Amino acid sequence: QVQVVESGGGLVQPGGSLRLSCTVSGTIFMSSSMGWYRQAPGKQRELVATITSAEITNYSDSVEGRFTISRGNAKNMVSLQMNSLNPEDTAVYYCNAHILSRDFWGQGTQVTVSS
Secondary structure, eight states, rough: OEEEEEEOOOOETTTOOOOEEEESSSOOOOEEEEEEEOOOOOOOOOOEEEEEEEEEEEEOOOTTTTTTEEEEEEEEEEEEEEEEEGGGOOOEEEEEEEEEEEEEOOOOOOEOOOO
């Protein structure tokens, strides 16, 4: 059974940084892409950043230049370095792994940006 587990969320002051990590277990196949999405209260889930197995990245306009997505050395690991955080970044962040034409999601990790 494929499991996606996020870690690294928390409370940070405006202008601060956080690093999220995600690992996928339960499969021998490498994901063709992995990504981070977020959902703020009362809003739809939105794309934050994605990265393919060839390490081609894509960012939403709202995080471009502040966030960096990267794949880990181990198979099916991805991180999201978030800098210059602002209150509008407050949301539950979800990791996604696309494996053999299926999408797998983690349970989410809360990121709160507040003074």
